[in-house]
Amino acid sequence: MSNFINVEKEKMQKIIKGLIDKENYLGLNQDRSRLVGLGVALGINEPKNLASRLSLSRGEYIKNNAELEAIVTCATVMHMDKTGDLNEQLSDDSIFKCADECLNTGLDIIEDNIINKPMNNYKLKLLEELDELYEDYINNI
């Protein structure tokens, strides 16, 4: 069983040190667990498989964090075959693989957001986007 989440090391470093630290985008440099959670959520609809590995310990980011564990498990449930073998599909390896893939996509989106972030009121624009998402995902169900 792998001990590491499978994301592009350079990308993570670039985003964290180069962009998030520099711009303090949404305060994400203060809590990497939040970055991982957001990354998974942003990439949940389009997980991306990558070969390289990054030294993010599972224990540090997921196993010791009940909330993150719930999030990555739910992300995995979204993508699994509900008729297949649950034991296999919700094994640690499967969950971490799914988290890796979602996070890879999510980090791309975060990078894009930071680079293309509107200069003024970008937070209000993000809130507008959330309002729409809330309508689509929650209110209209």
Next chain:
Amino acid sequence: MRIKSISIENYRQYKKLEFSFKNIKELKNDLNIIIAQNGVGKSNFLNAITWCLYEEESHLQDKNKALPLVNLQTIDETEEKGIISVKVLIKVEVNGEEKTIIREAKYAKNSSIKAKVLRTESHLIVKQKIFNPVLGYSVIDDVYDEYAEGIVNRMFPKGISQYFFFDNEQMNNYFKANSGGAIERAINEISKVSLVQNVDGRLKSAESDFKVDLGQNSELIDSLQKETTDKENKLNSEKAELNAIKEDIAKAINEIDELNEQLKGVENLKSLEESRKTLNDSLEDIKKDIDEIEEELNQFIVRQSTLIRMYPSFVETLNLIDQKDKDRQLPPDISLEVLKRSKDSKVCELCGNHIDEEHLKNVIEKLNRFNVATPVFELLLGIKRKVLELKSEAENYPNAKKAIMNKREAKYAKLEETQSKLNDIIKEMKSIPNQEEVTRKIDKREALTKTLNNLHEAKGLVDGNIKKYEQELNEANLKFENAINAQEKAKDKANKYNSVRRLRAIISEVEKETIEEMRHEISVRTFENFSNLIWKKNTYDRVEIDKDYNVDLIHVKGNSAIGSTSAAERALLALSFTNAIHEISGFESPIVIDSPVGRVSDENRRKFAESLAEISKRKQIIMLFTPDEYSKDISEVFDSIAVKSFASMNQSEDVTTIKEA
């Protein structure tokens, strides 16, 4: 009494001036107005009068203090070692009779220094008609020097001359703290208590002599006499200390008043600076709060971005868990150990009830589900509670957003408001010139205020000491009196001593009562006059003169109002006080005022002029204005009721002439 004319010769700017103060019968008012630019000789016209009467120049400006009082052109025209006569002649009419007051001083021109003259002699002459019983008709009699001074003093008592001849500065300062002395002198002068005080002084001296004399008869009396002297010295020393403190208090109050005057309009610099600092601090705090709110908002956006996007997966996962629960594939939501113990004891550990056969089957079924559950089902069960929480938090997004955005908006509004206030203050501060000087004055005022508080404390202590020494002195005097009355020898001297003491007590009582009466009468008359003149009716209740002769105007609400009156009101109160002094003293002297409206603000000038016009119906008023002071609102009041003249200077600015308009 009125001043009919004045002739000035070689006095300062007035080389040769003959000027009559006309009293036109058609006019109800006896009002003469002289208009002159600054520097032409307005103040020196007033000085010429006081020099003639008292040989004093009470209104001398600084620039003239270094110059001789002899006209500069005359000095130039006079040969070396030549004699110049400086003369001021005032004709007054008293009860229909004319008196001429002449002050003449002779000056010798010193050849070595330009404009340097030395006074050689000075005389005061009063020419008046007296009835010659030998001739059987009146003749003009010339009275010289000290006899002339006596006549002048009876017409224009020097002790209260400042209530006949004054300028706006004096009017403004009339009731300042250190004016108590002048007012006390005026009241003493009018009430003639100085006569009584002189008698008391002589009796006091006699009392001391008797005491020493009586002390020679016995050692006891001698020691008691020394004790009374010692107590008296201590008392006098404390009284002197009290007077010194009072003077310092008056000085501090006047300096504070002066600084207040100078700081008018700019005195808020320091409070502005304090407000600026406070607002700056508030701004920093608000910015910190905003940083915190922005960080809170960041976390909120990140969290809700995560939760709302994850929402469908939460729903799906919870559905899956529910389904697996229904299929009994999940372990029960209860501890394995609790189930085991409950099964063994047949008592439910959760509710405490006995477990019957039917319920036991249920417990066993739950225990079996533990046996079949895999780690995956344990994981799903483990995250269920957390997923429910996250789902609920996502659903609450609108409310949470509203709360945080309201808080954020309120802080930004506060930031804007504070920044705007700060900008206004900075703008106001920038508009104040000489900020360093203003700050220095404000600091000085604060220091003086502290000094004043200390002085008041010191005064309280000295007051206490005086009471203590007065009591001790009374006791010592009593012991002394008992001792001398008990002895057989020198009975006669003891009786004389006792008589002097009784007499002094009576005199002291008379003095107190007279002054008290006078003080009361002046207060009442001043307020009557003031009430007639003041345009603000029903605002003030009375005038009070306290034991330190400080004059106060009391508001109808009972509080002291002298400190908050306008310059016009203060000037009017001064005029009312002057009039009261005139009326009570019987010295119906004319009033000569230099720059009467110099300190009166625009809106009150007309009202003040109307009040002066009212007074001029009862007594002669001579006023000196600059053309600026004699503004439209003033001229509208005076032009039709006054005789107006203009003073002007020659090109070399050493000779002034006055011509009727």
